[in-house]
Amino acid sequence: MSAPLVLPERGGVAVQLVTGPAGDDGRRTFEIFSRADEGEWVRHGSGALVAGGVTSPVVVGVWPPSGVVEVDLAGVYDRLSDAGYGYGPVFQGLGRLWRGDGGLFAEVGLAEQSRSFGVHPALLDAALHPLLPGVVEEGGRSWLPFSFAGVRVHAAGASVLRVRLSVVADDGDSLVVSLTA
Structure with missing residues (x-):
């Protein structure tokens, strides 16, 4: 556990x-x-x-994807704080969010660029914020990531990411999510 x-x-x-x-x-x-x-x-x-061969990065295409609806993020970090998720300024990187049939699509960023990380921890954390309750819709379950698999980094030092989150499996107790940034 x-x-x-x-x-x-x-x-x-x-x-x-x-x-x-x-x-x-x-x-x-x-x-x-x-x-x-x-x-x-x-x-x-x-x-x-896992040591792996070089693979090509995934290209998302049109941004935001067609057929998605933007989620209002006004006050999102205040709502998260009220729910017990206290994020300091560096970790408040969720900028815009859309939802559609293909999942959730987000723009996340850092206040300052940092080349000392392959992927800055605050940037990766912000990419997962749409999974928290009160971000996409009121209430709901909190999905906190406990393991990662199949991770590949194609470029390092980004300060802004476009992210696609899609549910791969949901058995009610655990959620498997695909994250492409």
């Missing part, structure tokens, strides 16, 4: 990434843990890394 990482108002949190040995296929599992002070380590997520 995984738990969200909660950052305290004061002090720090130790974070560690534990990788498993490479298998015969080159696949290497990983888990992300944290602990406050000298407390117990808490697991926050897991995944697998």
